[in-house]
Amino acid sequence: MSNEFMGGNAVYLAIAVFIILCIFLGVRIVPQSEKHVVERFGRLRSVLGPGLNFVVPFLDRIAHKVSVLERQLPTAQQDAITTDNVLVKVETSVFYRITEPEKTVYRIRDVDAAIATTVAGIVRSEIGKMELDHLQSNRAEVATNIREQVRLLVDDWGIEVTRAEILDVNLDDATRTAMLQQLNAERARRAQVTEAEGKKRAVELNADAELYSAEQAAKARRVLADAEAYATGVIAEAIKQNGIEAAQYQVALKQVEALTAVGQGAGKQTIIVPAQALDAFGDAFKMLKGRG
Numbered sequence: 001m002s003n004e005f006m007g008g009n010a011v012y013l014a015i016a017v018f019i020i021l022c023i024f025l026g027v028r029i030v031p032q033s034e035k036h037v038v039e040r041f042g043r044l045r046s047v048l049g050p051g052l053n054f055v056v057p058f059l060d061r062i063a064h065k066v067s068v069l070e071r072q073l074p075t076a077q078q079d080a081i082t083t084d085n086v087l088v089k090v091e092t093s094v095f096y097r098i099t100e101p102e103k104t105v106y107r108i109r110d111v112d113a114a115i116a117t118t119v120a121g122i123v124r125s126e127i128g129k130m131e132l133d134h135l136q137s138n139r140a141e142v143a144t145n146i147r148e149q150v151r152l153l154v155d156d157w158g159i160e161v162t163r164a165e166i167l168d169v170n171l172d173d174a175t176r177t178a179m180l181q182q183l184n185a186e187r188a189r190r191a192q193v194t195e196a197e198g199k200k201r202a203v204e205l206n207a208d209a210e211l212y213s214a215e216q217a218a219k220a221r222r223v224l225a226d227a228e229a230y231a232t233g234v235i236a237e238a239i240k241q242n243g244i245e246a247a248q249y250q251v252a253l254k255q256v257e258a259l260t261a262v263g264q265g266a267g268k269q270t271i272i273v274p275a276q277a278l279d280a281f282g283d284a285f286k287m288l289k290g291r292g
Contacts, residue, residue: 025057035101037064047102066101070162073112077170078120080127082135089170090127093163094119094150100158108157115154119164122149132171139166 029052030036036048040060048055048062055062073094081087096115098104108114126145127135135142147164154161 022057026054028053028055028062033067033069035066035068035098036062037066037101037105039063044102044106064101064105066098066105068098068101070095070097071112073116073119075167076116076120078123080124082127082130082132084131086132087172088127088132088135090123090166091168091170092119092123092146093165093167094147094161095163096154096159096161098158099160103156103158111157111159114157115150115159115161118153119146119150122146122153136169139169142166 028036028048030048030050032050034050036053038045038048038055038060040056045055045060073096075091075093077089077091079087080090094115098111104111123146126142126149130138130142143164143166146166147161150164151161
């Protein structure tokens with residue numbers, strides 16, 4: 001009886017151990033950054049996503065553990081020739097991640113090498129369609145075109161290209177020297193243009209100043225002419241009304257003004273005045289006294 005009891009317990013114990021073992025082997029916990037590829041009898045069975053998963057023990061096995069984190073290819077340089085026959089070395093950087101590992105693991109053995117080869121071919125093809133100046137001034141556009149073409153080619157591999165960048169465009173020494181000479185020549189030309197424009201502006205300003213001075217002088221002459229015309233009119237009217245005395249009075253004034261100007265000159269002056277002039281001054285002073 002005891003043997004039968006022990007034998008029955010052993011069976012139950014074996015069943016319990018088997019169940020525990022199945023649970024242990026059937027439960028799979030996948031990290032957030034990975035996906036697991038499951039095979040059954042050597043064929044693709046399923047892909048386990050992050051979290052708690054179950055597989056059939058002894059039939060299913062985890063064949064591949066694939067990271068879905070973004071990866072960066074090693075920085076690479078590709079030689080390419082532009083349409084204007086300039087040899088350049090293009091330094092590129094590519095970022096990607098695996099989105100469908102069931103495609104990647106069964107189609108590509110070395111993912112990095114496959115993508116690097118694809119990028120190199122596309123870079124040479126794209127740069128061969130443009131001139132050097134266009135390449136240097138439109139790097140972002142070229143990088144976008146490269147990324148789109150690479151994305152289309154690697155999509156069948158279950159890979160997503162997230163970024164593609166052109167880090168640098170290097171030239172050979174001869175081309176670099178020629179471009180430097182061209183740049184210096186352009187700078188010299190711009191300096192000459194700036195200097196010429198400065199001289200032109202100076203001439204224009206000087207001409208404007210001379211024109212303004214001439215206009216002001218003309219206005220001054222016009223004012224003097226108007227004043228003289230007015231004075232002449234007044235004198236004529238006075239002569240008309242007072243006769244010869246008015247004319248003599250005006251002549252006396254002019255003579256007095258002339259002597260005053262001579263007397264105010266620098267140094268000492270000796271003035272010889274004719275007798276007739278003295279008589280005229282006397283008459284003028286009498287007239288001035290009489291008018292006073």
